[in-house]
Amino acid sequence: MNARDQTELKHAVLWLGLRFTTVIIVLFVVMGALVYSIVAAGTQASTSSSLASATRIDSPSDAPLGVFVAISTGGQVVLSRDVPRGLPDTAAIARVVASLREEQGNVTLEGRTYTVLTAYRNGRVIQAAVDRHESQEELSRLMVAMTIAAVVAASMAAALSVWMAQRAMKPMAESLALQRRFVADASHELRTPLTLLSTRVQLLRRRLDGSGPTPVNDDVREGVAQLVADAKMLTGILDDLLLSADPRETVDHGPVNLVTIADRATALAEPAAQQRAVQLTRSGSNEAVTVRGSEVALGRVFTALIANALDHAETNVQVQVGVHGKDAVIRIIDDGTGFAPGSQARAFDRFASARPLTGNPVTARHYGLGLALVAEIVALHNGKVVVEPGMAPKGAIVKVLLPLVQA
Template identity: 45%
Template sequence: MRRTDSPDSRLIRRTMLRIALQSALAVAVTVALLCAVATLVVLNSQKEQQNSLLDTAIQRADDVSDPPAGTWLIAQRDGVIVASPGLPKGLPDMTALNQGIAGTEDYRVHEREYRVRTEPRGDIVIQAVLDLRSAHEERGRLLQGLLIAGAAGLLLAALTGAWVGRRSVMPLVSALALQRRFVADAGHELRTPLTLLSTRAQLLQRRVRNSPWESDVDGLVEDARQLTAILEDLLLAADPREDAPRSAVDLGALVRQAVGAAEPAASERSVRLEVEGDSILVLGYEAGLRRAVNALLDNGIRHARSLVRVTVAREGRRARIEVADDGPGIDTAILPTLFTRFASAPGDGAPGERRRYGLGLSLVSEIAARHGGSVSATNPDSGGAALSLSLPVQSATSR
């Protein structure tokens, strides 16, 4: 039987991996910098020691028979060259020796590197040669030790990052699980009354056929159907396991339906609703987009004095739904956080008014983000407030 991982397990793994990689990368950069600095310090120190050793060998050279360990001395007088025993083949540096000019350079012979110091002393030119093999071996051991320490540091950082990531994400996972359980429980409890409401509305619809209340009851049936669809969309949005397939949604038709459903609420407040715009197709979830439009309409109706104008327009490769009211506008203190949860203006808790919890517009923002869109709010110069929902239009390749 194939075992499938839960969303929580996948979230924990992704977070652990991300933090582990970030920790390992930070350690890798640090180790690389430390290695570079340590190598430069060692190279400079070795070079100073080597030059000091060559200077000392030349200054104390009474003859070439007893040079310091690892060095050889060569002396030239009147064309006669005398060298220390065991001088490697290919040495001395005859060019520097014949020129008799003081200087130091690295000299390579048969894949071996030497440092050669030439210095004239009266009628004698002395050349000191130092074998750099021991310095290279010391440098190699240093780099090997740094690499081993760096690899161990990387492994330790990755393990520590994974452990810290798991500890950090567990509270988030618990909160998300609690949220999903709440939505699932609430959805389960709402299904039964919604089903009964829809059934009774349909029975009433059949009884009032060809009566003055037929249109109102038809609207009630449609509202019950839309409420059920909204509940399903809420449950889907709270379940991260899979996404429902998106479909083409006619924004123009959806907005007109939403405006029609909002007419009774607008009439109670003596607010007139106007809608204009053509059909524009977007790829998304109809129930979710309907929730967003309903929230924008509800906000406009609550704050309008007499008019709410809804516009559906296309701007390049995006569709825009704008809901503008002729109310007092949006408080500038709340405008930057208007689409965050529990943002409310100071007057929202006035006596006699239904308390606002600041969730409607934040849900609009979340639905917009779910569809790759955005929301914005402004106070036009003409007065009132204008809230806009921008969505990408359906492309030809996505049909």
């Protein structure tokens, strides 16, 4: 995957992780609110039960632990031990004496809240009070514990969801990137042979229509042979692309002669060079330079490098094949604008154009795929491709090194 695909994958993984984490947080909030409500209702019910039991005792000394009791009989009030200052609530007692109906409410004294139940029982008024401080602290501790649990669960859910999403989406992203790459490669690779086919057919048609020199049988035979060769090359490129589209497929490489491939690629590119008014020459070794690889794939290397050189050349392109030590050396030399300083590192990236096109009006649009395809094919052949400065004040050299077949 290229940098753009990796960025898209990262964004998708983070988006899925964020959504999953949000769902976990919402579930924890709902669960926490439910638990808090149940605990708070239970505490309230327990407090009400304790107060109701306390209003049925006969003496303040019988008051349950944690409950403060006051019994008013005939205007005299008897209190249980340790009744907080401010209790009993005499106003509540007076209201119950007048109405003979019990009432319950909250009273705040010195920063503490008490729940107070005042009831009329058997000719006397009994008031029971419970300090809510402990129950409120328990609810606060429960809230803090649930908040911490929610934060920990959200953090773990975020990390786990990102990890799972990355594992789940990476094969899909790689498959999509492979599909995009195959479409881009097929489109780019088929441009040159289709252009050659179109040029040859147009020339042959002109001659057959009488707009050019009168054709002879040899001319027609040669033109048809070239069309057949172009069609065969298209078929080979398609087969090679289909194999490269599936990484599970493996291809057995055999010995191939780079000189023969270079001569064929130069001949195929000659019409395009003439159309651009560029002199295309093949130089270097005329003896066999044998490497192990795919003839079609290495033909794509020459085709892509020559097409790239023609796109940028002004007057001259050279195709050299030679030997240096244990390596076969391919050099494609042009006298164009050359590579900008510092651009050699990204010259073989997809959709990256490392130098501007010439002002030639017949130059086709540059997609930035040719050198990237060359780099991939050369890597599959255990080779190396580099960019060198031109021999003249301007221009560029793209050099490919491939291991020679040892005798």
